[in-house]
Each structure stands twice: as structure tokens, then as C-alpha cells.
Amino acid sequence: MSNEYLTVSALTKYLKRKFDFDPYLSKVYLTGEISNFRLRPNAHQYFSLKDDNAKISAIMFKSAFSKIKFTPEEGMKVLVVGHISVYEPSGSYQIYVERMEPDGIGQLYQAYEQLKKKLATEGLFTRPKRPLIKYPKRIAVVTSPSGAVIRDIITTVRRRYPIAQIVLFPALVQGDQAAGDIVRQIERVNEIGNFDTLIVGRGGGSIEDLWPFNEEITARAIFDSKIPVISSVGHETDTTIADLVADMRAATPTAAAELAVPKYDQVLIEIKNNQTRLMNDMAQIIKQNDIRLTKLTGSVVFKSPERIYETYAQRLDLITQKLQSRIQNQVNGVANHFNQISTRLKLAAPTTRINETKSKLDMLKYKLIESETELVNNQKRQFELRVAALDHLSPLKILSRGYTYTTDENNKLIASINGLAGREINVHFADGTATAKVDRVDSNSDDE
DSSP: OGGGOOOHHHHHHHHHHHHHHOTTTSSEEEEEEEESOOOOTTSOEEEEEEOSSOEEEEEEOHHHHTTOSSOOOTTOEEEEEEEEEEETTTTEEEEEEEEEEESSSOHHHHHHHHHHHHHHHHTTTTSOOOOOOSSOSEEEEEEOTTSHHHHHHHHHHHHHOTTSEEEEEEOOOSSTTHHHHHHHHHHHHHHHOOOSEEEEEEOOOOTTTTGGGGSHHHHHHHHHOSSOEEEEESOTTOOOHHHHHSSEEOSSHHHHHHHHSOOHHHHHHHHHHHHHHHHHHHHHHHHHHHHHHHHHHTSHHHHOTHHHHHHHHHHHHHHHHHHHHHHHHHHHHHHHHHHHHHHHHHHSOHHHHHHHHHHHHHHHHHHHHHHHHHHHHHHHHHHHHHHHHHHHHOHHHHHHTTOOEEEOTTSOBOOOOTTOTTOEEEEEETTEEEEEEOOOOOOOSSOO
8 A cells, every 4th residue: 555655755756857858848938026136146046036926936057147248136027038847855846047138128238227337336437537648649549450440540540640650459349258358458558558548449330249348347447547548439329338437438430530639730730820929929028128128228327337336436435534544543542551651660660569569479378378277177177077976876886885686587677576486587786697586575565
């Protein structure tokens, strides 16, 4: 009887085989709303598809998920293609998604809008645009070497500004490898570094054809470029992410070339006008300086320069006369004073004054010796008194009368008998130190 019962594993295998070999379930086209979605980077994606009345589990393997151009979001309505099978460990059926695209809007357009929103939030579109070099010497062009873009740019530059050098950096502009190729060439232009302007572009096409210019790596390469970038992708109605990030957008390659270089004949006209203005300005400056020179040469200073120093010469004569007069007066005064001193010297006997001065000197010498002797004696008596006072206060003097002082084993002074029983003490005498051990202590208090 037990042979009629199936195990759970056997039933699940049977159902899985039914699902796998059912021709209607091997390729299913399904529409629904994404639910329970959480993006797992570089891994398999697990989510659900639901409508108003039902839900089905879904799995999309990493290899298939890497091919979609947009990022699925919770609640997004999508179209999926896949097959239905049973997952044996849980016994649940699910759809294995092979392709996915938004329902009601193109997959690439959805990816375009998502990336545009992301980069706008980061500020890649609103940063201050770098001005183009007005008179460029070298222009780098990243585009296809075989397309009409490079030919149109070369033709326009040669016609408008033939002294500018065009350097082509060939790159793929269509296909899965194009974005990486464009980024490498932009980085190469910046590594070389001696370019004034960088043009990145291609001709028109579908959104799929223009997609390399909507890739995030392309946008960031243009944003990080140290050289001002002109984007010329597609036609005037086509707007790519590269156009929004670039410093300037051109509707066509010809327009890009016209933005990159000025018109040669207009440059010559501008140079001529600047030359004319410069000559006129120089002529005006020369004329003004000539008028100023005429005024200066017609001034009194240049016509009669002697008038400048006439007054000073007269003042110099007056000062010279006053100086000579003062010098003569000072000489006369000194001569009179000298005569008076000579007279007084003749009247006074020098020997008498010498003797008087000598007597005074001897008296002062005697007083000085006497004062010094008295000062030394006073200082000696004070010193002896201070020595006697210090000797009277000296601890050694007290010790010499039979007194002692006691310290512990750490040489700290002992002022009380507390805690001395059994300890060693040092008794200090006038002529040395004795070490003793305390066997007993007697207190002076009445209680003991």
C-alpha cells in the first residue's frame, strides 16, 4: 500500500519536468509590476512580478542583467521574456527572466532619463562652463576617422582659420566598445595636454547609434577634461548626455568647427581695427605730450634759469657775512679772556699755592687713613659679635653640653615616643652617632 505514496522530492521533480518540457512555458512573454526589488551589484537579481490579482517570483541571472541599459526600480512596469520552471528546494515555480525592458517607454530612453537625473543631482550639468580659446593653435577631434564629421571640421577650419592645426584621435562612435574607446581618446588628449580645444562628436542616427555618448563613463571623461570640450553629436534635435556635460554644444560638426575657430578675414579686420585704434591712441598721447613739452619749454624756468638761484645767491651772501661776523666776535672774546687769565697768573705766585695745596693734601690723607682704620675696627667688632651670637645658637654648642637628638632608620627626626617600641633609632651626639634598639617606652602622661 505504501508504494502508492510519492515522496515530496519525487513529486517536485515530476512537476519540474512538466514545466521544463511544456512548450508554452519554455518562452513566456510577461508584463507586470516589479515588487520586492533590491539591487544586488554584480550578482543575480531576485524580485517578483505582480498585477492586481496575482504575483510570480522572478530571477534574472547576472549575465542577463548586465545587458539591460536601465536600472529596474520598485513599482516599475516592465516587459520580460523568459521561461517558467520549478525551484525544487522550495517547490515554488518562478520565471527565469532573460530579457527586460520598461513597459510603455523604450529601454534606452529610460536609461537616458535615469542617468540624466543622477548626473544632474551630482552637478555635472550646472558647473561653470569653461570659455573657449578665442585664437586656438591646436584642436583635437575625437571621432570616427572615416565619417563625414572629421571632413566637415577640417573643411570648415581650413576655410575660416587655416593657421589652426587639426589633430584627429580616431575612435569608435557606435557599438558596445565605442564608449570605452571615446573615453580613452579623451584621456589621451588630456595627457598630451598641448591642445586649446577638444571636439567630440559623430553624425546623426537613432538613439541606439548615439548611445555611446549617453554612457556615464563618457560623461565623466568630458567633465574631468582639463581642455574645453565642444560636443557635436547627432543632429540639432538630438540631445545627448555628452551635450549637457560639455562646455559648449554644437548642432553639427560644421557648427562645432565654427565655434572652435574665428573667421580668418574677421580676425584680420579686427587686427587692422586694433592697429588703427592703437595708432590713433599713440598719436593722441604724442600730441598731448608735445603740448605739455611746449608748455614746459616756454616756462620762465627754461627761458631765464638764472632767476631760480638769484634769490638763493643773495641769501647765501647775507648768511656768509653773518657767519664771518660771529666768528670774528668769538675770536675777539677768546683773546680777551686769555689776556685776563695771563694777568691773574702773573699776579698770583705759583709756589705759594703749591705749598697750600700740598698741606691740604697731607691733612686729607691723614683723615682718610684715620677714617679707614676706624671703619675696619667697627666692622671687626660687629663680625665678632655676630660670630659669638651664632656660636651661642649653634646646635653643636648645645650637643657639647650633653644634649642629643634622635632620628629613625630613614634619618627623619623623632619628636614622639609613639611607635618606637622595637625599632632602631640613631642618637646623635656632639662627637658622633650611636644606633640603639628601643626595648621599652615610658610615657610622661598621668594615665600611665
